[in-house]
Amino acid sequence: MSRPRSDASTGSDASTGSAASTGSAAGSAAADPLRPADHADAVDPVSGSDGITQPALGVVGWLRWGWRQLTSMRTALVLLLLLAIAAVPGSLVPQRSADPNGVRQYFVDNPDLAPVLDNLSLFDVYTSPWFSAIYILLFVSLVGCVIPRTKHHYKAMRAQPPRTPARLSRLDVHHSEILECQDDQDAAAAAAAAVDAAQQQLRKAGYRVARYDGGRAFSVSAERGYLRETGNLVFHASLVGVLLAVGIGGGFTYTGQTVIIEGRTWVNTMLDYTSFNPGRFVDEDALTPYALTLDDFSLSYVAPGQQGAGQAGDFVAHLSTQFPDADAGTGEVRVNHPLQIAGDKVYLMGNGYAPTITVRNGDGDVVFSEPVPFLPQDNNMTSQGVVKVPDGLREQVGMVGFFYPTAQELTNGALTSVYGDLEYPMLTFWVYAGDLGIDGGVPKSVYTLDPAEMTQLAGGDSGAESLELKPGETVDLPDGLGTVTFDNEAPEGAAGFQDSVKRYVSLSIHRDAAATWVLVFAVLATAGLLAALFIPRRRMWVRATPQGHTVQLEYAGLARGEDPALDGAVDQFAQRHLASLADREPAGARPARPETTPDVD
């Protein structure tokens, strides 16, 4: 069958086949009362009802005006751009939330500038008044925008597709065909039958349809793609959901840090945390008192001679877990694989060596004996730690220790570590005696020593050599204070130094009440976005007008939102419809003129 081609005539000169529908084209059909007034597809307010001459406004009038401004597309856009700009400084200046040490350092490096920046909240950008103002306004605008649109959309979904416009030829896409009737056929009947068929096909293609027969003409009006608007609303509403989940969930969220040395046990109570940040609604006394024991911390090293030699990885903390009134269990914490326990998640944040150190007084009595966590200073685990012996010696003694898992002497005589594993461990101490300053009641970090009230007896500028120990060795403290032993923790008879020093892990324990909800809303938002961006929403009309012994068939389409495929869709539909008419009545109505027909209206 030779298919008649007819040109898609374009409704308005301005939009040459573009997706943009010019609202005026279909009159009220395209106007969308509850889209924001400055939506590109809305009726231009200058020519529309909202004239530019504002009447004198009362308070209510001003409020309404202000609300309309706030919920306009333009405001939303400006606020979005402001939000983007406002987020940037937080990446240029260290933030207290992400990098507290960086902030401290910034104050040291820029003593004049830092207080000024601090006054502008530049170290807390994301909780600053100005940042908050932007996103709160944005979300007020969002809610103010979404609610009326939801109402409108709800109505639209229940309403019938709109009346067929009188002048279909003025729409974005329009085809016209002339059908010739058979001799014995009534043109009106043929027209009705054609529209019946179109109605059926449109419905099958997922359109909502309504018939508008009247006067001489028969027509079907169809609309599809309501899901586009639904998606848009779901997307925007889900953003509100994300914000609420973060805001409310944050109140029930806590994070705490702790350190566990191999062989030691930690209990989930406030006492055992080294730091704890609870949300507003967290009951600190209601933590589940489970216990974690670090049985072993394993890791592997890239062997010397290979690329990336010395790099450590495959960190695993092997834990025993114990709940009150329950059997013990085991668990593992690895990077990327937190341990889930009692609704908490336990993360591996760091690890290091905790050399076991024993101090004896002049009489040989043990006055200190425990593993001391040392903080790693470089990739080869050169580590630093502090031993404080407040009681039992003639004077208070403080020692700053340096630990080298694989020690090597530099040309200047200083030691360094050349490998992270325990190949040739060495521990050195600077020794101080005097007042540790821990009796004043001011809490002091276990990782730092304040030597202000102390005299240095060994190492550094003291004139005396620092103490040097290998695992298992004991040396005298200066001035006959006593002895220090670097205990070898390896099992009896072990060769080499493996396991001679205990390791520790630093763990972070989290309860995040918000994360799941945030994820749910984020996924919903994405689904909504996909629908909103890719489901075309369009209207289609088919009208059949009997004209003597022929029927004029018109097909028209109108995009509502971006719809690059509209042309093709109308074209395809017209062809399929015409083909079906020809098939159904082989000898009956068939397209009359193979050439383009002029649009008649």
Place this chain on the structure above:
Amino acid sequence: MPDASPLTLDSVSVLLVWTAIAIYALAFIAYAVDLARRGAVAVEAKDAAARTARDRELVAAGGGSARTGIIEQMRAQEAASEDALNAPVGRRSRLVWARIGTSLTVLGFLFHLGGDVTRGIAAGRVPWSNMYEFALTGTLLIVAVYLGVLFRYDLRFLGTFITGLVVVLLGGTAIWFYTDIVPLMDPLKSVWLVIHVFVASLATALFALAFGLSVLQLMQARREARIAVAARAQDAADTSAGSTAKTGPRFLQTLPSAEALESLAYRFAILGFIFWTFTLIAGSIWANDAWGRYWGFDTKEVWTFVIWVLYAGYIHARATRGWRGSRSAWLSIIGFTAVIFNFTIVNMFFKGLHAYSGLS
């Protein structure tokens, strides 16, 4: 540079990458010649069109001013260019130099792919886990998306932009970012590395195309505006002499209208935006596994967010009266600038948890 002495898989990879760079550079030249020649062809076509237009004007007996003449001519040309843009592969205009450019791009792509795959095999993992490898795979995806899109749209006029961009990025990468293969750091041992980084690169590729189209859109819009002004001036002077106004590079005369370029840019940008949204979510899930929180305003997170918001702004702008058109195009351009900034400057100079560039 890796040791060249024993021919390791990794040094083969480097060799392939450099070959690819050289071929892309040739492709760039071919595409540039194509653009220059399009200008010449356009002038001929215009003369021909002017002739027919004049004939028609005679027929239409005194119809039309100079203004409608020039503008109609421009519209007709743009409509024709738009048809050419959408023409199926078999029915495209035979632009010899563009063909050479595309063939070279395909060849360069094959070498590039080889370089990327051998790097992955040499490393025994996906080849996108440090800055050098992100750049290798990211640029590969830019070319792949460009070549893929060519099946649907005749976007060869973007060839200079794409090959130029890739030569610069890949060249810079090979010179400055090369890092030896080392085992992955623990936080990177995750399926999310595979997903998150790959999707981010894909989004970048789509944003790159949108960027190129937005730039052309602005140029074309300026040309259209100047032609409109020239036509009005001619009307006022009532001469029908040919327009002499400067309207930008001549190849613009072979491109679709600003509006058509805009709607195409928009289509790539929304695809990119979807992938970027996914990147953001996948990154948060990963951060939650690796660092114990899904969001912490780490520098890289901040920039990912900023980019997301910028493109959300772009999509909004398209739907806001007064912003559709050139203003929204600027947002697409700013968005892509932020993407490149995020990839280069932020990776290299900003401090943060995402310290996986492998550069020291």
